[in-house]
Amino acid sequence: MQQLPDLSTLSSTQMGTLVLELWAMVQTLTAQINELQARLNLNSRNSSKPPSSDGLNKPQPKSLRKAG
Template identity: 60%
Template sequence: MTKDEMNKQLLQQVNSLTSTVDSLNATINAQTQLIAQLNQTIQELKEQLNKNSKNSSKPPSSDGFKKPAPKSLRKPSGKKVGGQNGHQGTHLAVITAPDEIVKHMPSACEECPHYQICRGTACIA
């Protein structure tokens, strides 16, 4: 093989590789544009998902069953919920000697033959 033939062959390889590189660069550019479009679409869809009747003009009926969590302005104190240690609760005190005892008998018991007995003690019937 002569020098001219080798140079010709190398020039063909260089031209072939250059066209391959150009083709790959075009593919990369097309994919980069497609990725940018897809990212923009994803961002728009995420914004649509985050919209509800409170932050858009959508009606409340379009919110579905999922309600947004209420945002409290209170800062957490670190204490447990409910009565704290040392707090004396209030309750209804039991009276050991009441002034008056009233028995409430159901109206259905008035026909019962044991009504007189029940008025004095608990109903057995």
């Protein structure tokens, strides 16, 4: 990772370029975070993962019987 340049020495063009690069990095990281969160939310009921991969957070089974 590079050091932050002295912002007082940058021209407005350089400052604009730096802002655009940082914005692109933020967008990329946000997309990666969203993808990882979506992967964390997967379990055996909403993906092709086997039930054994659910660990201790297994969803409660839903009964098909009606309450009497």
